Amino acid sequence: MERFTAVNHAALCDRLCQSDTHLLSIVRQHGYPPVWTRPQSFAALIHIILEQQVSLASAKAAYLKLKSYVQSVTPGNLLKLSDEEFRGCYFSRQKTVYARHLAEAIETKQLQLRKIARLPDEEVRYELKKVKGIGDWTVDIYLLFALQRCDVFPTGDLAMMNAFKEIKQLPKQTTKEEIIEMAEKWKPYRSVATYILWHHYIRSRNIRL
Numbered sequence: 555m556e557r558f559t560a561v562n563h564a565a566l567c568d569r570l571c572q573s574d575t576h577l578l579s580i581v582r583q584h585g586y587p588p589v590w591t592r593p594q595s596f597a598a599l600i601h602i603i604l605e606q607q608v609s610l611a612s613a614k615a616a617y618l619k620l621k622s623y624v625q626s627v628t629p630g631n632l633l634k635l636s637d638e639e640f641r642g643c644y645f646s647r648q649k650t651v652y653a654r655h656l657a658e659a660i661e662t663k664q665l666q667l668r669k670i671a672r673l674p675d676e677e678v679r680y681e682l683k684k685v686k687g688i689g690d691w692t693v694d695i696y697l698l699f700a701l702q703r704c705d706v707f708p709t710g711d712l713a714m715m716n717a718f719k720e721i722k723q724l725p726k727q728t729t730k731e732e733i734i735e736m737a738e739k740w741k742p743y744r745s746v747a748t749y750i751l752w753h754h755y756i757r758s759r760n761i762r763l
Contacts, residue, residue, distance in 0.1 A: 555674060557702040558746055560589045566704075566746045573739065576721040577747060580754045587753030592699040594671050596660050597627035602695045603652050603687060604645075610763060616644035629657035652687025659685045675703055698745055707737055707744040717751040
């Protein structure tokens with residue numbers, strides 16, 4: 555289970571750029587992408603759940619509000635919160651349910667994050683998706699940001715998919731299956747390609763994180 559790190563990230567970018575002129579053009583224009591990482595933790599998963607189908611800015615605001623309110627984002631602290639307290643931290647009803655399910659799974663040891671960190675990608679996916687509210691996109695982001703696995707390709711991420719279509723000059727109606735096939739040549743470093751694509755998306759739109 556190879557991982558990308560701050561040490562090998564630039565070298566892996568260079569390797570991909572040697573065989574893909576579109577990725578090379580991004581790196582030449584914007585430099586290497588940051589090595590975005592998060593802890594292998596319950597709090598990181600809560601933050602990713604908050605990011606589901608909303609802007610990064612609104613998810614960050616909710617996460618910071620929660621952190622300010624409970625001080626430490628732990629399963630025990632979240633399980634003490636009422637529905638009203640969750641709403642006060644900008645959680646929707648649905649994400650309140652998801653947060654509680656995740657907290658309960660951690661508390662009862664149904665989900666053990668230290669244990670899954672040692673598993674292959676697909677076994678990590680299987681274990682995380684047992685928890686209500688965790689689907690493929692959430693798993694992909696955890697594999698990328700927290701576990702730093704090298705060959706993750708999050709097709710459920712609209713920013714990444716749109717960046718792919720832009721740099722390859724593809725029609726908007728290009729299917730997910732077609733994109734997956736085109737990305738085959740990036741294996742086993744599709745995670746690094748994803749970071750380059752995100753870098754393009756963010757820099758070309760002047761998005762502040």
